[in-house]
Amino acid sequence: MEGAQQLTSSPSAQSEPLTASVLLVDDHSSNLLALEAILEPLGQRLVKASTGPEALRWLLLEDFALILLDVQMPGMDGFETARLIRQRQRTRYTPIIFLTAHSRDEAHLVHGYAAGAADYVVKPFHPDVLRWKVEAFIELYRQQQHLRRQEALLRERERLILERQSELRFRRLVDSMPQLVWALLEDGTVSYTNRGWLEYTGLTPEQARREEENRRFIHPEDLPRVWSAWEASLRTGQPLEQEYRLYRARDGAFRWFLGRTLPERDEDGRLVGWISTATDIDDARKAVEVLRAANEAKDMFLTMAAHELRTPLQATRSYAHLARVKAGPDVAPEVDRALKGIDRGVNRMASLVGNLLDMGQLQRGGLVLKWVDVDLGALLREVVEHFQPLPEGHRVELDAPEGLVIRADRERLEQVFTNLVSNALRYSPEGGRLRLIAREEPGQVHVQVRDGGMGIPPGQLEHIFESFGRAHGISYGGLGLGLAISRGIVERHGGRIWAESVGLPGEGSTFHVVLPRRGED
Structure with a gap:
């Protein structure tokens, strides 16, 4: 026996599997010594406590197979304990044997069992009887511990089986993916590669775990950049995303891939490994390059066409003017209508050509602004006057303070607001009120153009500022360049432009233009 212990001594560490702890609680030290002598042959660990509170403190520190608890104790008696x-x-389920000097009257026994007794021993008792009772409870405790260990082993075995099954399912899933996949240890050592990488490179699983084998499949021009970024991620533990070319063993081609590497962390946030994937984007890159080349060719063609159209348009305008001068004041009505039609057509074509040229300049970054002090209120009044007389049923209200001066390109801002007012009138076929509101804000000015027209579908609010974007199709004319050009001009001023609309007829739209008070020369 290891000997009885008092609370002042440190309780032993975890007992051996075949040794149980028994708590002896009695307020008389002579009784504790007697219990110790009776139970010593069992070879178990005996812990003594002389009061109920002392016994409770022991129970906070460790588990016991059995508690022998005296009923009659001063202060906290056995029942309360x-x-x-x-x-x-x-x-809650630790067995308690009550030790009492009372007779076995029924009321006393009921009280004891109600308090949680598993058994009752009346003093004086036969040592062998007590020893047999304690031995039975210890054996029961051992069996329970044995069952718990068996259950724990079964749970651990089931967990390992499930882990193996999960790992097998994971590998099958990863092998079926079109991406190339690597699992790496914390230090970057490859622990697993999927079938996609093995088939792409022709490597064996053993070769694919070696760093030098994997490195040689990265394009020589990309290798320094890729490896430098990977080493930085290893140092910092941060995710990594980059594009690079990989050599394909089957045909010797280098193909572009998008690589992503994510750190794996445990529940405490510690780095335990990495998962890296590579997705083939070669065809997508080629398609983008073809599209970009086609787009550049289209832009070049439109710019050249616009330049080529300028000369005949100017000649047409000059001939129309000469014809009107030759006809004099007594021009026939049908001739006058024809000349006015020519003027409208030429002006419309000139506007389209100008838009194409402006769009080309914006795309090339070649739009040069002429910075001057601009009275914004005066500029907006000129824009409104430009549309007089208004179409029937329309009216324009201008709300702009005097002396609202900003640094900007006056002609380009006039182009922006003329386009916004023109659109507002065009998309308000039923007429109604159009409001231009300008307000000074800290460091900037805010202009709103509000109409009560058709509105803009919510899904089109972002697209209307793209080149050739139209909220309502081609029914209302134009190339769909006006808002794209307006956005480019506003952004060149360091400002922002956006639209708001619920998309319902009659609710209209509001276009916002925010510009800094002092632009950059």
Whole structure:
């Protein structure tokens, strides 16, 4: 026996599997010595406590196979101590044998069992009887511990089986993916590669785990950049995304891939490994390059066409003017209508050509602004006057303070607001009120153009500022360049432009233009 212990001594560490702890509780030290002598042959660990509170403190420190508890104790008696033991989840089912000098009257026994007793021993008792009872409870405790260990082993075995099954399913899933996949240890050592990488490179699983084998499949021009970024991620533990070319063993071609590497962390946030994937984007890159080349060719063609159209348009305008001068004041009505039609057509074509040229300049970054002080209120009044007389049923209200001066390109801003007012009138076929509101804000000015027209579908609010974007198709004319050009001009001023609309007829739209007070020369 390891010997009985008092609370002042440190409780032993975890007992051996075949050794159980028994708590002896009695307020008389002579009784504790007697219990110790009776139970010593069992070879178990005996812990002594002389009061109920002392016994409760021991129970906070460790588990016991059995508690021998004297009923008659000063202060906290055995019944109260047992009730407190049963209230705690950890000790709720620890067996308690009450030791009492009372007779076995029925009321006393009921009281004891109600307090949580598993058995009752009346003093004086036969040592062998007590020893047999304690031995039975210890054996029961051992069996329970053995069952718990078996259950734990079964759970661990089931967990390992599930982990192996999960790993097998994971590998099958990863092998079926079109991406190339690597699993790496914390230091970057490859622990697993999927079938895609093995088939792409022709490597064996063993070769694919070696760093030098994997490195030689990265394009020589990309290798320094790729490896430098990977080493930085290893140092910092940060995710990594980059594009690079990989050599394909089947045909010797280098193909572009998008690589992503993510750190794996445990529940405490510690780095335990990496998962890296590579997705083939070669065809997508080629398609983008073809599209970009086609787009550049289209832009070049439109710019050249616009330049080529300028000369005949100017000649047409000059001939129309000469014809009107030759006809004099007594021009026939049908001739006058024809000349006015020519003027409208030429002006419309000139506007389209100008838009194409402006769009080309914006795309090339060649739009040069002429910075001057601009009275914004005066500029907006000129824009409104430009549309007089208004179409029937329309009216324009201008709300702009005097002396609202900003640094900007006056002609380009006039182009922006002329386009916004023109659109507002065009998309308000039923007429109504159009409002231009300008307000000074800290460091900037805010202009709103509000109409009560058709509105803009919510899904089109972003697209209307793209080249050739139209909210309502081609029904209302134009190339769909006006808002794209307006956005480019506003952004060149360091400002922002956007639209708001619920998309319902009659609710209209509001275009916002925010510009800094002092632009950059």
